[in-house]
Amino acid sequence: MNWLVDFFGNAANWSGPDGIPLRVLEHLVFAGLSLLLAVVLAVPLGLWIGHTGKGAVLVVLSANAARALPTLGLLVLVVLLMGVGTLAPVLIPLVALAVPPILVNTYEGIRGVDPELRDAAYGMGLRGRQVLGGVLVPVALPLILLGMRTAAIQVVATATVAAYVGLGGLGRYIIDGLATKDYPRAIGGAVLVAALALAVQGLFALVQRVTVSPGVSGRQRIR
Amino acid sequence: MGEEPLVRWDWIGRNWPEIQELLADHVIMALVPVVVGLLLALPLGLAGARWRWLYQPTVGTMNVIYSLPSLAVFIVLIPITGLATRATIIVPLTFYAMAVLIPAVVDGLTSVPDHVRQSAVAMGFTPLRRLLRVELPIAVPVVLAGLRVATVSSISLVSVGALVGRGGLGYLFIDGWQRQFPTPIVVGVVLTAILAAVADLLLVVAQRWLTPWSTARSRVREAA
Numbered sequence: 001m002n003w004l005v006d007f008f009g010n011a012a013n014w015s016g017p018d019g020i021p022l023r024v025l026e027h028l029v030f031a032g033l034s035l036l037l038a039v040v041l042a043v044p045l046g047l048w049i050g051h052t053g054k055g056a057v058l059v060v061l062s063a064n065a066a067r068a069l070p071t072l073g074l075l076v077l078v079v080l081l082m083g084v085g086t087l088a089p090v091l092i093p094l095v096a097l098a099v100p101p102i103l104v105n106t107y108e109g110i111r112g113v114d115p116e117l118r119d120a121a122y123g124m125g126l127r128g129r130q131v132l133g134g135v136l137v138p139v140a141l142p143l144i145l146l147g148m149r150t151a152a153i154q155v156v157a158t159a160t161v162a163a164y165v166g167l168g169g170l171g172r173y174i175i176d177g178l179a180t181k182d183y184p185r186a187i188g189g190a191v192l193v194a195a196l197a198l199a200v201q202g203l204f205a206l207v208q209r210v211t212v213s214p215g216v217s218g219r220q221r222i223r
Numbered sequence: 224m225g226e227e228p229l230v231r232w233d234w235i236g237r238n239w240p241e242i243q244e245l246l247a248d249h250v251i252m253a254l255v256p257v258v259v260g261l262l263l264a265l266p267l268g269l270a271g272a273r274w275r276w277l278y279q280p281t282v283g284t285m286n287v288i289y290s291l292p293s294l295a296v297f298i299v300l301i302p303i304t305g306l307a308t309r310a311t312i313i314v315p316l317t318f319y320a321m322a323v324l325i326p327a328v329v330d331g332l333t334s335v336p337d338h339v340r341q342s343a344v345a346m347g348f349t350p351l352r353r354l355l356r357v358e359l360p361i362a363v364p365v366v367l368a369g370l371r372v373a374t375v376s377s378i379s380l381v382s383v384g385a386l387v388g389r390g391g392l393g394y395l396f397i398d399g400w401q402r403q404f405p406t407p408i409v410v411g412v413v414l415t416a417i418l419a420a421v422a423d424l425l426l427v428v429a430q431r432w433l434t435p436w437s438t439a440r441s442r443v444r445e446a447a
Contacts, residue, residue: 068375068419070382072393073412076400080408081229157292164386165400174294178387183302190295197290 046106105147249391268328327369
Protein backbone atom coordinates (compact mmCIF):
# COMPACT_ATOMS: atom_id res chain seq x y z
CA MET A 1 0.00 0.00 0.00
CA ASN A 2 2.88 2.38 0.77
CA TRP A 3 4.01 1.85 -2.80
CA LEU A 4 0.71 3.15 -4.10
CA VAL A 5 1.02 6.26 -1.93
CA ASP A 6 4.57 6.77 -3.25
CA PHE A 7 3.37 6.67 -6.83
CA PHE A 8 -0.01 8.39 -6.71
CA GLY A 9 1.02 10.91 -4.01
CA ASN A 10 3.91 12.23 -6.06
CA ALA A 11 2.82 15.48 -7.74
CA ALA A 12 5.43 14.99 -10.49
CA ASN A 13 3.46 11.96 -11.70
CA TRP A 14 0.40 14.06 -12.48
CA SER A 15 1.74 16.43 -15.16
CA GLY A 16 4.06 16.57 -18.16
CA PRO A 17 4.63 14.06 -20.99
CA ASP A 18 5.02 11.16 -18.53
CA GLY A 19 2.12 12.35 -16.35
CA ILE A 20 -0.84 10.12 -15.51
CA PRO A 21 -3.49 12.13 -17.45
CA LEU A 22 -1.52 12.02 -20.70
CA ARG A 23 -0.63 8.33 -20.33
CA VAL A 24 -4.29 7.46 -19.69
CA LEU A 25 -5.24 9.45 -22.79
CA GLU A 26 -2.63 7.65 -24.95
CA HIS A 27 -3.86 4.33 -23.61
CA LEU A 28 -7.46 5.20 -24.43
CA VAL A 29 -6.47 6.26 -27.96
CA PHE A 30 -4.74 2.91 -28.67
CA ALA A 31 -7.58 0.90 -27.17
CA GLY A 32 -10.40 3.03 -28.59
CA LEU A 33 -9.08 3.08 -32.17
CA SER A 34 -8.42 -0.67 -32.15
CA LEU A 35 -11.86 -1.41 -30.81
CA LEU A 36 -13.50 0.90 -33.36
CA LEU A 37 -11.65 -0.75 -36.25
CA ALA A 38 -12.51 -4.20 -34.91
CA VAL A 39 -16.21 -3.29 -34.62
CA VAL A 40 -16.24 -1.89 -38.17
CA LEU A 41 -14.69 -5.13 -39.47
CA ALA A 42 -16.39 -7.74 -37.32
CA VAL A 43 -19.98 -6.57 -36.81
CA PRO A 44 -21.03 -6.36 -40.49
CA LEU A 45 -19.28 -9.66 -41.23
CA GLY A 46 -20.90 -11.32 -38.21
CA LEU A 47 -24.33 -9.98 -39.16
CA TRP A 48 -23.91 -11.18 -42.71
CA ILE A 49 -22.80 -14.73 -41.92
CA GLY A 50 -25.35 -14.98 -39.10
CA HIS A 51 -28.17 -13.87 -41.39
CA THR A 52 -27.21 -15.81 -44.52
CA GLY A 53 -25.37 -18.74 -42.90
CA LYS A 54 -22.69 -18.50 -45.59
CA GLY A 55 -19.11 -19.34 -44.63
CA ALA A 56 -20.04 -19.66 -40.97
CA VAL A 57 -17.91 -22.71 -40.17
CA LEU A 58 -14.81 -21.21 -41.79
CA VAL A 59 -15.19 -17.84 -40.08
CA VAL A 60 -15.82 -19.28 -36.62
CA LEU A 61 -12.88 -21.70 -36.95
CA SER A 62 -10.46 -18.97 -38.03
CA ALA A 63 -11.76 -16.64 -35.32
CA ASN A 64 -11.01 -19.32 -32.71
CA ALA A 65 -7.56 -19.86 -34.18
CA ALA A 66 -6.91 -16.10 -34.07
CA ARG A 67 -7.60 -16.12 -30.32
CA ALA A 68 -4.42 -18.13 -29.91
CA LEU A 69 -2.17 -15.53 -31.54
CA PRO A 70 0.09 -14.05 -28.85
CA THR A 71 -0.27 -10.27 -28.97
CA LEU A 72 3.25 -9.60 -27.72
CA GLY A 73 4.77 -11.74 -30.47
CA LEU A 74 2.60 -10.19 -33.16
CA LEU A 75 3.48 -6.69 -31.92
CA VAL A 76 7.26 -7.13 -31.92
CA LEU A 77 7.09 -8.85 -35.30
CA VAL A 78 5.01 -6.09 -36.91
CA VAL A 79 7.23 -3.37 -35.44
CA LEU A 80 10.36 -5.18 -36.58
CA LEU A 81 9.01 -5.46 -40.12
CA MET A 82 7.25 -2.07 -40.42
CA GLY A 83 9.24 0.10 -38.02
CA VAL A 84 7.81 2.39 -35.35
CA GLY A 85 6.57 5.87 -36.12
CA THR A 86 2.91 5.33 -36.94
CA LEU A 87 0.13 3.81 -34.88
CA ALA A 88 -0.32 0.87 -37.28
CA PRO A 89 2.07 -1.54 -35.50
CA VAL A 90 0.08 -1.26 -32.25
CA LEU A 91 -3.29 -1.33 -33.94
CA ILE A 92 -2.73 -4.50 -36.00
CA PRO A 93 -2.19 -6.89 -33.04
CA LEU A 94 -4.88 -5.20 -30.93
CA VAL A 95 -7.43 -5.39 -33.75
CA ALA A 96 -6.49 -9.06 -34.23
CA LEU A 97 -7.23 -9.51 -30.53
CA ALA A 98 -10.57 -7.69 -30.61
CA VAL A 99 -12.10 -9.14 -33.79
CA PRO A 100 -12.69 -12.78 -32.69
CA PRO A 101 -14.96 -12.17 -29.66
CA ILE A 102 -17.01 -9.53 -31.51
CA LEU A 103 -17.31 -11.63 -34.67
CA VAL A 104 -18.23 -14.88 -32.90
CA ASN A 105 -20.73 -13.23 -30.56
CA THR A 106 -22.41 -11.27 -33.36
CA TYR A 107 -22.73 -14.42 -35.44
CA GLU A 108 -23.95 -16.56 -32.52
CA GLY A 109 -26.34 -13.82 -31.45
CA ILE A 110 -28.01 -13.56 -34.85
CA ARG A 111 -28.04 -17.30 -35.40
CA GLY A 112 -29.47 -17.94 -31.95
CA VAL A 113 -32.60 -15.83 -32.48
CA ASP A 114 -35.71 -17.99 -32.12
CA PRO A 115 -36.60 -19.17 -35.67
CA GLU A 116 -40.31 -18.67 -34.90
CA LEU A 117 -39.63 -15.00 -34.22
CA ARG A 118 -37.76 -14.68 -37.50
CA ASP A 119 -40.47 -16.48 -39.46
CA ALA A 120 -43.13 -14.29 -37.83
CA ALA A 121 -41.24 -11.20 -39.03
CA TYR A 122 -41.13 -12.58 -42.58
CA GLY A 123 -44.78 -13.53 -42.27
CA MET A 124 -45.64 -9.94 -41.42
CA GLY A 125 -44.15 -8.95 -44.77
CA LEU A 126 -40.77 -7.60 -43.65
CA ARG A 127 -37.93 -8.03 -46.11
CA GLY A 128 -34.50 -9.56 -45.37
CA ARG A 129 -32.87 -6.29 -44.43
CA GLN A 130 -35.82 -5.16 -42.32
CA VAL A 131 -35.88 -8.48 -40.49
CA LEU A 132 -32.18 -8.13 -39.74
CA GLY A 133 -32.33 -4.51 -38.59
CA GLY A 134 -35.72 -4.52 -36.92
CA VAL A 135 -35.87 -7.94 -35.30
CA LEU A 136 -32.63 -9.92 -35.33
CA VAL A 137 -30.22 -7.16 -34.25
CA PRO A 138 -32.33 -5.90 -31.31
CA VAL A 139 -32.84 -9.44 -30.03
CA ALA A 140 -29.16 -10.34 -30.48
CA LEU A 141 -27.92 -7.04 -29.03
CA PRO A 142 -27.10 -8.30 -25.51
CA LEU A 143 -24.81 -10.98 -26.97
CA ILE A 144 -23.23 -8.55 -29.47
CA LEU A 145 -22.55 -6.06 -26.67
CA LEU A 146 -21.07 -8.85 -24.55
CA GLY A 147 -18.63 -9.61 -27.36
CA MET A 148 -17.67 -5.94 -27.60
CA ARG A 149 -17.25 -5.74 -23.82
CA THR A 150 -14.96 -8.79 -23.78
CA ALA A 151 -12.95 -7.31 -26.65
CA ALA A 152 -12.74 -3.88 -25.00
CA ILE A 153 -11.48 -5.28 -21.71
CA GLN A 154 -8.88 -7.43 -23.45
CA VAL A 155 -7.72 -4.52 -25.59
CA VAL A 156 -7.42 -2.16 -22.61
CA ALA A 157 -5.48 -4.81 -20.69
CA THR A 158 -3.23 -5.73 -23.60
CA ALA A 159 -2.49 -2.21 -24.87
CA THR A 160 0.12 -2.18 -22.07
CA VAL A 161 2.48 -4.21 -24.26
CA ALA A 162 2.74 -1.25 -26.68
CA ALA A 163 5.18 0.28 -24.22
CA TYR A 164 7.54 -2.64 -24.75
CA VAL A 165 8.35 -1.43 -28.25
CA GLY A 166 8.80 2.17 -27.10
CA LEU A 167 5.27 3.51 -27.47
CA GLY A 168 3.27 5.34 -24.81
CA GLY A 169 0.22 4.41 -22.81
CA LEU A 170 -0.02 3.09 -19.26
CA GLY A 171 2.33 0.23 -20.08
CA ARG A 172 5.15 2.82 -19.93
CA TYR A 173 4.96 2.85 -16.12
CA ILE A 174 4.97 -0.95 -15.96
CA ILE A 175 7.82 -1.51 -18.41
CA ASP A 176 9.94 1.41 -17.13
CA GLY A 177 9.20 0.55 -13.52
CA LEU A 178 10.32 -3.05 -14.07
CA ALA A 179 13.43 -2.01 -16.01
CA THR A 180 14.59 0.40 -13.28
CA LYS A 181 13.39 -1.80 -10.36
CA ASP A 182 11.02 1.03 -9.43
CA TYR A 183 8.18 -1.17 -8.09
CA PRO A 184 5.89 1.68 -6.95
CA ARG A 185 5.89 2.86 -10.57
CA ALA A 186 5.22 -0.61 -12.03
CA ILE A 187 2.46 -1.40 -9.56
CA GLY A 188 0.96 2.08 -9.90
CA GLY A 189 0.74 1.49 -13.66
CA ALA A 190 -0.77 -1.95 -13.12
CA VAL A 191 -3.42 -0.50 -10.79
CA LEU A 192 -4.27 2.22 -13.33
CA VAL A 193 -4.75 -0.35 -16.11
CA ALA A 194 -6.94 -2.51 -13.88
CA ALA A 195 -9.02 0.54 -12.89
CA LEU A 196 -9.43 1.47 -16.55
CA ALA A 197 -10.54 -2.06 -17.42
CA LEU A 198 -13.12 -1.99 -14.62
CA ALA A 199 -14.35 1.42 -15.82
CA VAL A 200 -14.81 -0.02 -19.32
CA GLN A 201 -16.77 -2.92 -17.84
CA GLY A 202 -19.03 -0.46 -16.02
CA LEU A 203 -19.46 1.68 -19.13
CA PHE A 204 -20.63 -1.32 -21.12
CA ALA A 205 -23.10 -2.32 -18.42
CA LEU A 206 -24.53 1.19 -18.75
CA VAL A 207 -24.63 1.08 -22.56
CA GLN A 208 -26.40 -2.26 -22.39
CA ARG A 209 -28.99 -0.86 -19.99
CA VAL A 210 -29.70 2.09 -22.29
CA THR A 211 -29.67 0.37 -25.70
CA VAL A 212 -31.20 -3.05 -25.10
CA SER A 213 -34.96 -3.01 -25.51
CA PRO A 214 -36.80 -3.64 -22.22
CA GLY A 215 -38.76 -6.44 -23.88
CA VAL A 216 -35.51 -8.26 -24.73
CA SER A 217 -33.70 -7.72 -21.44
CA GLY A 218 -36.70 -8.95 -19.48
CA ARG A 219 -36.95 -5.74 -17.46
CA GLN A 220 -40.46 -5.41 -18.79
CA ARG A 221 -42.55 -8.56 -18.76
CA ILE A 222 -44.82 -9.03 -21.72
CA ARG A 223 -47.92 -11.11 -21.25
CA MET B 224 16.98 -4.85 -42.17
CA GLY B 225 16.65 -5.21 -45.98
CA GLU B 226 18.58 -8.42 -46.57
CA GLU B 227 17.44 -10.29 -43.45
CA PRO B 228 15.03 -13.12 -44.39
CA LEU B 229 11.87 -13.55 -42.30
CA VAL B 230 12.96 -17.00 -41.16
CA ARG B 231 16.49 -18.37 -40.91
CA TRP B 232 15.99 -22.13 -40.93
CA ASP B 233 19.55 -22.84 -39.79
CA TRP B 234 18.90 -20.82 -36.59
CA ILE B 235 15.95 -23.06 -35.82
CA GLY B 236 18.08 -26.16 -36.37
CA ARG B 237 20.87 -24.93 -34.11
CA ASN B 238 18.54 -23.82 -31.32
CA TRP B 239 16.06 -26.69 -31.46
CA PRO B 240 16.93 -28.11 -27.98
CA GLU B 241 16.29 -24.71 -26.32
CA ILE B 242 13.09 -24.23 -28.31
CA GLN B 243 11.87 -27.63 -27.07
CA GLU B 244 12.61 -26.64 -23.47
CA LEU B 245 10.68 -23.39 -23.87
CA LEU B 246 7.81 -25.29 -25.46
CA ALA B 247 7.65 -27.76 -22.56
CA ASP B 248 7.75 -24.90 -20.03
CA HIS B 249 4.98 -23.17 -21.99
CA VAL B 250 2.78 -26.27 -22.00
CA ILE B 251 3.14 -26.71 -18.22
CA MET B 252 2.40 -23.05 -17.45
CA ALA B 253 -0.61 -23.02 -19.79
CA LEU B 254 -2.22 -26.35 -18.88
CA VAL B 255 -1.75 -26.56 -15.10
CA PRO B 256 -4.03 -23.48 -14.65
CA VAL B 257 -6.72 -25.01 -16.88
CA VAL B 258 -6.69 -28.36 -15.05
CA VAL B 259 -6.63 -26.79 -11.58
CA GLY B 260 -9.19 -24.21 -12.71
CA LEU B 261 -11.54 -26.98 -13.87
CA LEU B 262 -11.12 -28.93 -10.61
CA LEU B 263 -12.01 -25.79 -8.62
CA ALA B 264 -14.76 -24.66 -11.00
CA LEU B 265 -16.68 -27.94 -10.80
CA PRO B 266 -17.60 -27.75 -7.08
CA LEU B 267 -18.09 -23.96 -7.25
CA GLY B 268 -20.26 -24.33 -10.35
CA LEU B 269 -22.28 -27.12 -8.69
CA ALA B 270 -22.86 -24.89 -5.68
CA GLY B 271 -23.83 -22.00 -7.96
CA ALA B 272 -26.31 -24.15 -9.87
CA ARG B 273 -27.89 -25.56 -6.70
CA TRP B 274 -28.07 -22.37 -4.63
CA ARG B 275 -28.89 -19.66 -7.16
CA TRP B 276 -28.20 -16.79 -4.73
CA LEU B 277 -24.52 -17.83 -4.76
CA TYR B 278 -24.30 -17.52 -8.52
CA GLN B 279 -24.45 -13.74 -9.06
CA PRO B 280 -21.80 -12.83 -6.45
CA THR B 281 -19.45 -15.60 -7.69
CA VAL B 282 -19.78 -14.61 -11.34
CA GLY B 283 -19.50 -10.91 -10.45
CA THR B 284 -16.21 -11.54 -8.59
CA MET B 285 -14.94 -13.67 -11.44
CA ASN B 286 -15.83 -10.94 -13.96
CA VAL B 287 -13.81 -8.43 -11.98
CA ILE B 288 -10.85 -10.84 -11.82
CA TYR B 289 -11.14 -11.52 -15.55
CA SER B 290 -10.92 -7.83 -16.37
CA LEU B 291 -7.62 -7.45 -14.49
CA PRO B 292 -4.77 -7.22 -17.03
CA SER B 293 -2.50 -10.28 -16.86
CA LEU B 294 0.69 -8.21 -16.92
CA ALA B 295 -0.60 -6.12 -14.01
CA VAL B 296 -1.41 -9.22 -11.95
CA PHE B 297 1.97 -10.82 -12.71
CA ILE B 298 3.69 -7.70 -11.39
CA VAL B 299 1.60 -7.42 -8.25
CA LEU B 300 2.36 -11.10 -7.53
CA ILE B 301 6.14 -10.80 -7.95
CA PRO B 302 6.78 -9.79 -4.31
CA ILE B 303 4.81 -12.86 -3.16
CA THR B 304 5.67 -15.61 -5.65
CA GLY B 305 9.04 -14.34 -6.85
CA LEU B 306 10.41 -12.99 -10.12
CA ALA B 307 10.60 -15.40 -13.07
CA THR B 308 8.97 -18.33 -11.24
CA ARG B 309 6.28 -20.56 -12.69
CA ALA B 310 3.93 -19.74 -9.82
CA THR B 311 3.80 -16.05 -10.82
CA ILE B 312 2.28 -17.12 -14.13
CA ILE B 313 0.25 -20.14 -13.01
CA VAL B 314 -1.65 -18.49 -10.14
CA PRO B 315 -3.28 -15.67 -12.17
CA LEU B 316 -3.97 -17.92 -15.15
CA THR B 317 -5.82 -20.32 -12.82
CA PHE B 318 -8.16 -17.51 -11.83
CA TYR B 319 -8.72 -16.53 -15.48
CA ALA B 320 -9.56 -20.16 -16.29
CA MET B 321 -12.01 -20.28 -13.38
CA ALA B 322 -13.62 -17.05 -14.55
CA VAL B 323 -14.48 -18.78 -17.84
CA LEU B 324 -15.26 -22.23 -16.41
CA ILE B 325 -17.57 -21.45 -13.46
CA PRO B 326 -20.26 -19.85 -15.67
CA ALA B 327 -19.80 -22.70 -18.16
CA VAL B 328 -20.41 -25.33 -15.45
CA VAL B 329 -23.46 -23.49 -14.12
CA ASP B 330 -24.89 -22.96 -17.64
CA GLY B 331 -24.23 -26.61 -18.46
CA LEU B 332 -26.02 -27.88 -15.35
CA THR B 333 -28.96 -25.53 -15.76
CA SER B 334 -29.31 -26.70 -19.38
CA VAL B 335 -30.45 -30.12 -18.08
CA PRO B 336 -34.18 -30.27 -18.91
CA ASP B 337 -36.45 -30.59 -15.90
CA HIS B 338 -38.25 -33.66 -17.23
CA VAL B 339 -34.91 -35.47 -17.55
CA ARG B 340 -34.06 -34.66 -13.95
CA GLN B 341 -37.48 -35.79 -12.80
CA SER B 342 -37.25 -39.03 -14.79
CA ALA B 343 -33.94 -39.76 -13.09
CA VAL B 344 -35.49 -39.18 -9.67
CA ALA B 345 -38.44 -41.38 -10.61
CA MET B 346 -36.09 -44.14 -11.75
CA GLY B 347 -34.58 -44.16 -8.27
CA PHE B 348 -31.28 -42.39 -8.89
CA THR B 349 -29.72 -41.07 -5.68
CA PRO B 350 -28.71 -37.39 -5.89
CA LEU B 351 -25.01 -38.26 -6.30
CA ARG B 352 -25.61 -40.89 -8.99
CA ARG B 353 -28.05 -38.55 -10.73
CA LEU B 354 -25.34 -35.90 -10.82
CA LEU B 355 -22.62 -38.23 -12.11
CA ARG B 356 -24.69 -40.34 -14.52
CA VAL B 357 -27.27 -37.86 -15.81
CA GLU B 358 -26.61 -34.18 -15.11
CA LEU B 359 -22.84 -33.94 -15.68
CA PRO B 360 -22.89 -35.90 -18.98
CA ILE B 361 -25.63 -33.61 -20.31
CA ALA B 362 -23.59 -30.58 -19.19
CA VAL B 363 -20.46 -31.80 -21.00
CA PRO B 364 -20.89 -29.88 -24.30
CA VAL B 365 -21.33 -26.52 -22.56
CA VAL B 366 -18.48 -27.17 -20.09
CA LEU B 367 -16.18 -28.27 -22.91
CA ALA B 368 -17.00 -25.15 -24.93
CA GLY B 369 -15.82 -23.12 -21.92
CA LEU B 370 -12.80 -25.38 -21.53
CA ARG B 371 -11.80 -24.71 -25.16
CA VAL B 372 -11.90 -20.93 -24.65
CA ALA B 373 -10.00 -21.24 -21.36
CA THR B 374 -7.31 -23.48 -22.85
CA VAL B 375 -6.68 -21.40 -25.94
CA SER B 376 -6.52 -18.10 -24.05
CA SER B 377 -4.29 -19.64 -21.39
CA ILE B 378 -1.85 -20.79 -24.07
CA SER B 379 -1.79 -17.33 -25.60
CA LEU B 380 -1.52 -15.49 -22.24
CA VAL B 381 1.56 -17.37 -20.98
CA SER B 382 3.79 -15.47 -23.41
CA VAL B 383 3.01 -12.15 -21.69
CA GLY B 384 4.89 -13.61 -18.73
CA ALA B 385 8.09 -13.11 -20.74
CA LEU B 386 7.93 -9.46 -19.66
CA VAL B 387 8.39 -10.56 -16.04
CA GLY B 388 11.04 -13.11 -16.96
CA ARG B 389 9.08 -16.34 -17.40
CA GLY B 390 6.96 -16.75 -20.48
CA GLY B 391 7.76 -20.05 -22.14
CA LEU B 392 7.72 -19.41 -25.89
CA GLY B 393 7.24 -15.72 -25.09
CA TYR B 394 10.96 -15.60 -24.33
CA LEU B 395 11.53 -15.91 -28.10
CA PHE B 396 9.66 -12.61 -28.64
CA ILE B 397 11.90 -10.77 -26.17
CA ASP B 398 15.00 -12.43 -27.60
CA GLY B 399 14.07 -11.55 -31.19
CA TRP B 400 13.15 -7.99 -30.29
CA GLN B 401 16.34 -7.30 -28.35
CA ARG B 402 18.47 -8.57 -31.23
CA GLN B 403 16.17 -7.11 -33.92
CA PHE B 404 16.05 -10.62 -35.41
CA PRO B 405 12.66 -11.87 -36.67
CA THR B 406 13.27 -15.65 -36.78
CA PRO B 407 12.69 -16.39 -33.06
CA ILE B 408 9.55 -14.25 -33.07
CA VAL B 409 8.09 -16.12 -36.04
CA VAL B 410 8.98 -19.45 -34.41
CA GLY B 411 7.29 -18.35 -31.17
CA VAL B 412 4.10 -17.12 -32.86
CA VAL B 413 3.78 -20.22 -35.06
CA LEU B 414 4.47 -22.70 -32.24
CA THR B 415 1.96 -20.95 -29.95
CA ALA B 416 -0.68 -21.12 -32.68
CA ILE B 417 0.07 -24.80 -33.37
CA LEU B 418 -0.04 -25.62 -29.65
CA ALA B 419 -3.44 -23.94 -29.33
CA ALA B 420 -4.77 -25.68 -32.44
CA VAL B 421 -3.64 -29.12 -31.18
CA ALA B 422 -5.15 -28.52 -27.73
CA ASP B 423 -8.41 -27.32 -29.30
CA LEU B 424 -8.55 -30.34 -31.59
CA LEU B 425 -7.98 -32.74 -28.66
CA LEU B 426 -10.87 -31.14 -26.79
CA VAL B 427 -13.15 -31.48 -29.83
CA VAL B 428 -12.20 -35.18 -30.04
CA ALA B 429 -12.81 -35.51 -26.28
CA GLN B 430 -16.26 -34.02 -26.72
CA ARG B 431 -17.15 -36.53 -29.45
CA TRP B 432 -15.94 -39.34 -27.23
CA LEU B 433 -17.73 -38.11 -24.11
CA THR B 434 -21.01 -37.34 -25.85
CA PRO B 435 -21.46 -40.10 -28.45
CA TRP B 436 -25.19 -39.33 -28.61
CA SER B 437 -24.63 -35.88 -30.17
CA THR B 438 -23.09 -37.38 -33.33
CA ALA B 439 -25.55 -40.29 -33.31
CA ARG B 440 -28.43 -37.82 -33.24
CA SER B 441 -27.13 -35.85 -36.21
CA ARG B 442 -26.69 -39.10 -38.16
CA VAL B 443 -30.27 -40.04 -37.39
CA ARG B 444 -31.42 -36.63 -38.60
CA GLU B 445 -29.49 -37.07 -41.85
CA ALA B 446 -31.01 -40.52 -42.39
CA ALA B 447 -34.52 -39.16 -41.81
